[in-house]
Amino acid sequence: MGKDRYRRQNLVKGFGKKGQKILASKQAVLIGGGGLGSNSANLLLRMGIGSIDIIDYDTIDITNLHRTSVFSEDDIGEKKASVLKKKLQPVNTDVHVKAINKKVTLKNIESLVKNADILIDGTDNIPLRLLINEIALKNNIPWIYAGVYETVGMVMAIIPKKTACFQCITPNIPLPKPQEIPVLGSLPATIAAIQCNEAIKVLIGKQPAGLIIYDVWNQCFDILDIKRNPCCPICGKK
Ligand SMILES: [Zn+2]
Numbered sequence: 001m002g003k004d005r006y007r008r009q010n011l012v013k014g015f016g017k018k019g020q021k022i023l024a025s026k027q028a029v030l031i032g033g034g035g036l037g038s039n040s041a042n043l044l045l046r047m048g049i050g051s052i053d054i055i056d057y058d059t060i061d062i063t064n065l066h067r068t069s070v071f072s073e074d075d076i077g078e079k080k081a082s083v084l085k086k087k088l089q090p091v092n093t094d095v096h097v098k099a100i101n102k103k104v105t106l107k108n109i110e111s112l113v114k115n116a117d118i119l120i121d122g123t124d125n126i127p128l129r130l131l132i133n134e135i136a137l138k139n140n141i142p143w144i145y146a147g148v149y150e151t152v153g154m155v156m157a158i159i160p161k162k163t164a165c166f167q168c169i170t171p172n173i174p175l176p177k178p179q180e181i182p183v184l185g186s187l188p189a190t191i192a193a194i195q196c197n198e199a200i201k202v203l204i205g206k207q208p209a210g211l212i213i214y215d216v217w218n219q220c221f222d223i224l225d226i227k228r229n230p231c232c233p234i235c236g237k238k
Contacts, residue, residue: 005092006048019204020048024094026203029053029116031104031132033080035067035188036146036195037122041097042069043196044120045088051096055112056080056122057103066185104128109135118199119143122192124181126170133158133166137234142202146195149174150182151216153191156226157198157208164226165235169211172226184216 010017028049030037033056041054060068060075060083075083085099104112109131113119119136121144123129129145136143142159145166154173158165191214198208211224230236 024050026117027051030120032122036192038068038070039189039192045095053098054081055100067188121145144199148187153214155194156211164228167234168229168232
């Protein structure tokens with residue numbers, strides 16, 4: 001709808017109408033519709049991804065509102081994925097948005113992600129990310145890891161057979177203590193935006209950056225070039 005919708009984006013060198021056309025042909029699957037996921041869904045939809053499946057079994061509560069986009073007090077008690085679809089779909093009716101109110105498990109993950117061109121991590125725990133990693137690599141699907149803790153966020157594009165995988169980088173990722181994850185409200189939006197930037201780059205064939213680490217207090221980025229671990233049980237030579 002509306003040929004002018006992406007006019008300003010199509011003026012961007014290195015993206016252009018060609019990038020827009022590629023983006024419109026791609027299917028993203030977003031796992032987790034909270035702090036990171038609500039922001040990522042909003043951005044990918046506005047930029048013109050072809051379709052987006054939003055998977056989350058959880059409901060919205062008052063503690064989600066400080067770090068999410070889209071949700072309001074009226075949505076408390078509603079399913080995150082359904083509310084994201086309801087509120088985001090009218091923003092861009094060219095994008096096919098599907099809400100999947102399910103918990104991602106070992107049993108269902110493959111059927112949920114098999115048609116994806118890219119997986120967007122909106123989860124908040126390491127075991128689920130290790131599962132996403134394993135299935136993404138098995139099915140040759142790139143995925144964009146993102147995580148937030150207090151005032152530090154991390155993003156990495158993981159491309160099967162090209163980059164290190166999540167299993168390779170886990171020694172660089174601090175394990176959160178088994179408690180509520182502390183997070184500054186503005187951080188998930190920052191990190192989701194970086195995550196979407198990496199997703200767009202991967203989808204149009206540009207080189208991803210490595211493990212990006214951002215710290216709010218110092219306003220600084222580190223980018224670590226992490227090599228594939230040849231002994232990695234997931235991406236190493238078997
Ligand atoms: Zn690996």
